[in-house]
Amino acid sequence: MGDSQYSFSLTTFSPSGKLVQIEHALTAVGSGQTSLGIKAANGVVIATEKKLPSILVDESSVQKIQTLTPNIGVVYSGMGPDFRVLVRKSWKQAEQYHRLYKEPIPVTQLVREIAAVMQEFTQSGGVRPFGVSLLVAGFDDNGPQLYQVDPSGSYFSWKASAMGKNVSNAKTFLEKRYTDDMELDDAVHTSILTLKEGFEGQISGKNIEIGIIGADKQFRVLTPAEIEDYLAEVE
Amino acid sequence: MSIFEYNGSALIAMVGKNCFAIASDRRLGVQLQTIATDFQRIYKIHDRLFLGLSGLATDAQTLYQRLVFRHKLYQLREERVMKPETFASMVSALLYEKRFGPYFCQPVIAGLGDEDKPFICTMDSIGAKELAKDFVVTGTASESLYGACEAMFKPDMEAEELFETISQALLSSVDRDCLSGWGGHVYVVTPTEVKERILKGRMD
Numbered sequence: 275m276g277d278s279q280y281s282f283s284l285t286t287f288s289p290s291g292k293l294v295q296i297e298h299a300l301t302a303v304g305s306g307q308t309s310l311g312i313k314a315a316n317g318v319v320i321a322t323e324k325k326l327p328s329i330l331v332d333e334s335s336v337q338k339i340q341t342l343t344p345n346i347g348v349v350y351s352g353m354g355p356d357f358r359v360l361v362r363k364s365w366k367q368a369e370q371y372h373r374l375y376k377e378p379i380p381v382t383q384l385v386r387e388i389a390a391v392m393q394e395f396t397q398s399g400g401v402r403p404f405g406v407s408l409l410v411a412g413f414d415d416n417g418p419q420l421y422q423v424d425p426s427g428s429y430f431s432w433k434a435s436a437m438g439k440n441v442s443n444a445k446t447f448l449e450k451r452y453t454d455d456m457e458l459d460d461a462v463h464t465s466i467l468t469l470k471e472g473f474e475g476q477i478s479g480k481n482i483e484i485g486i487i488g489a490d491k492q493f494r495v496l497t498p499a500e501i502e503d504y505l506a507e508v509e
Numbered sequence: 510m511s512i513f514e515y516n517g518s519a520l521i522a523m524v525g526k527n528c529f530a531i532a533s534d535r536r537l538g539v540q541l542q543t544i545a546t547d548f549q550r551i552y553k554i555h556d557r558l559f560l561g562l563s564g565l566a567t568d569a570q571t572l573y574q575r576l577v578f579r580h581k582l583y584q585l586r587e588e589r590v591m592k593p594e595t596f597a598s599m600v601s602a603l604l605y606e607k608r609f610g611p612y613f614c615q616p617v618i619a620g621l622g623d624e625d626k627p628f629i630c631t632m633d634s635i636g637a638k639e640l641a642k643d644f645v646v647t648g649t650a651s652e653s654l655y656g657a658c659e660a661m662f663k664p665d666m667e668a669e670e671l672f673e674t675i676s677q678a679l680l681s682s683v684d685r686d687c688l689s690g691w692g693g694h695v696y697v698v699t700p701t702e703v704k705e706r707i708l709k710g711r712m713d
Contacts, residue, residue: 293587354571374598374602375592375595375598375599376594376595376598377592377595377598380587382587383586383587386586
């Protein structure tokens, strides 16, 4: 990756065939707080660490997991402000789809649109790629789905995935623990245990965020009290 | 003379028991002169969705082409065909885009939705949707069509009886309208098959 001569213009390929800015963007993602998602038989759970820079920060004002549509939610690893821009664009895409077809947007279609936006920013002049990877969790007519979208604009469907700081340990842990017939509650427990693996300090309902979507097709973020209940079950 | 009466047309869609029928006349005229007696007004979007377009023939043809284009792209992107309700919402949105320079057409949409439930609707030329549980009509003969359908319609008819009813309603109504007629074109759609039939009525 020492093609420093080619790392100024992101629209130029380096001799090794890479777009160096995308590599750097992935590094930014890799140093972000850990987030993960697990697809269960009857729903999807996404979770992330919520480490705040100081105890003076009002943690209830920070929301890392966002709802894109009533049945699709998203979490990120990387740069928060970039995430907010993508969420805004996704809201608009989803609403435009609904205005035209009077139907909720299917998960794959929304993921495709977000990925197209992220790809645009790797091929336009004067812009930089987004410094986030997203985990999109949704439940539509094709059942529960979990997608990861990278700064390059490529997207993958996962049964379980992790991103950010502790990614390799988290993925190993998930590989061992994942089963195809997992229920949503089991998936929440597994996601808490996975976060615990790389967590510095005492885990609590206030320093992690969990979002779930079940067969009711309603995405919601768990309250700190609900997270405490799950934490108690895991102990 | 109204632009909607330039070419002449008559369209009905009717709901039956797990089936629907859509029928049109076959005349294409230029005001008083008859140009064609085999004009197609009903188009298949996919096996379980049909679209009828009444009004100005050129706009009907162009609108059909645009809608088929949109549906084909939808099918490629989403790897499924459109549900009738979704298609109707899309037609309504497309028509409203041209609010101040509209297509001079009135569409009739008929399809089988989820669980083989029949769906019909019509809209005006700027996209005001009208869903109905029994029948919808448009065209120059619409007033006669409303009367005939109201009198002859029964709920939950089977495919054969539905065919008889819609055909009688169509033929008797176009006989009272000089701009539509020259036979009929009827599609009866059930979950298993599509039956297309040509009617011979008063050929004038």
